[in-house]
Amino acid sequence: MTLTDLFDDETIPLLRRLGERRRGDHTPVNEEARRQVLAALTESEKSTVEVLRAAELMGAALYQSPFLDTVAAAEIFSLSPGRTVALALREKGTDNPATPAPISVRDGRVTAVRRFVAFASEVDDLLVVGGNTAALVAVRQPGVRTSRQDDIGRGDLHTVEIQDAAAQVRDVTADYPGVLARARTRHAAYLAGSAKAAIRLTADHLKERKAFGQPLAKNTALAYRLAALYAEAEAVLALIGTEPSPATGAQAMLLAGAVARQSAEEAVHLHGAYGMTERSDAQVFYRRAAVDAQWYGTATDLRAELLTALGG
Template sequence: MSATPDEITDLFTGELSATVRRMGDGPVAGGAPPEELVQAREAVWEMLGDLGLLHRVTDGTETPQELVEIAELMGRSLYRSLYQDTAAAAELIAAHGTAPAHRGLLDAIADGSAAVALAPRSAGTDDPAVPGALRLSDASGVLRVSGSRRFVPAAHEAELLLVVGTVPDGIALALVPADEPGVTLRRQYEISRGDFHAVELTEVPVLGGRLLTTPAQAVTAWRRTVARTRVRQAASLTGLAQGALDLAVERVKQRAQFDQPLARHQTVAFTLAALSARITAVRVLVEETAHTLVQRPDDELAACQSLFLAAELARDCAAQSLHLHGAHGMTEDADIQLFFRRAAVEALLWGTPAQLRASAADLL
């Protein structure tokens, strides 16, 4: 039985799902998204807050089943937002935030009025589990942070940035307001036409005057956050694969060759059946991993394995589904090209295949 509210299921799989898919398709270089899509994104985010999804994250009542189902629904509709980053930040703040400013943030996150973007990379090829270098200073009695971050999702929509970086005695977890004068954003363009930004931080005051926790303690905290976020991403990629397969099935029923629907050809039918079987297998693995992390939050190996298989599945499913659409699938009018482009980027967001293999090998 599903643990997800019907309103969320209807939003991401019902009549509005086609609109939600297009919401995450950003403009080409130099362009701006249509105003109606901006308003639609704001309306969906407000709905998530009204339905209490983030409240369940902040108060620790989100179940593993809910985590997986919600992430998969969002991936299936290609919903692009700061939900995943904000959920990860909320879990860190709830577990480690000690300053009054930190605790007050949880209520704002819960009702959807504060979104947080994670910023761990100093280069696009960085493994997010191994954050880039960060500089801290407190010469004037105020703790400040400086550094460069790349491919920060939807930084222009975030009220706060959770900047994660390596420092001499561990890892720094620094919350900074996104509108501080020392914060500079520059949009980065890539194949998925997402909302990624390069962020430059120059002596930016840290919220509350202190880090979320000590650098030594933050090492374990961040590794656990990465593991849990990788499970969310794996669920999202499983949903992406399912969404691509749904479009492929619909297309081959309509597209005819040799005087019969393409779906009647054995090769096509077997291809779709194999993809469906793989989706079911990965979905079960991801659900099991989500439950495992409740009992063993340090089980990074299971998270790496789940994300590796889900990422491979998403890329394969999107590519096969695009192929079954024919030349039409590569046009702007076809939604399947959205899945293909998004899979290329989303599959690497929380670790490339090489990085996940290396992490898994170290954990064996």
């Protein structure tokens, strides 16, 4: 199955709502459906370009998956075929993933607390990074406890408490900056894909919504606003086509986060009151952008990193 077959016009609206859970809803998600899509994504080895394209298509569908986390983990540890991994980088919500809080490691056993970990209850392993150390921790073992957190994006985030759990451990002093930079570029592709999809959703709506006897799509001011955002999303994709570095990774995340948020805001605004209802996908883009845009660092964090990288 090709990526375009997996993420086509019929499946994308279904994937967009897959796994969405409202506040207080702790019923299991459709894990089987998510596994099927994940299996299709991982059925063959993909080049860097193909992974970036997959990330863009996932963003268009707002598809939540451990696929990109698993790709990042595979750059540090050798993974068995079919194993899935979730990145566990934050001890607190305000933490910057570029400088994750230390973890306790003793005789190959790890103790740590990590919050806002996606798919922690579904994956096989957690990649816990702290200080200069990375640990690959199997989820289903004594000493690992996960509890789901509610979030505005209605995703699948968890708090993970690890107490003296067995793990593979290695020093990542030299490797982690590059791993993070590449993870950021993949996530930037995801955000650019979501921005372009929000713009297309809005453009289609404006063709149907009329004012003063004609479709709003004929309003050039609105068309120019959407075209400008689309161009910004394409610029992000052009940027991540270059060889990633800590500076370009941070820059890509900063720009992609901004265009994803702005595109989602325009989607809700131009859909009118309908855009804020549960029936509209505009509000889904808005919710997801609020979380996804700062997944690998807030705008403040990213600007500070760029300033340091540029010698400021």
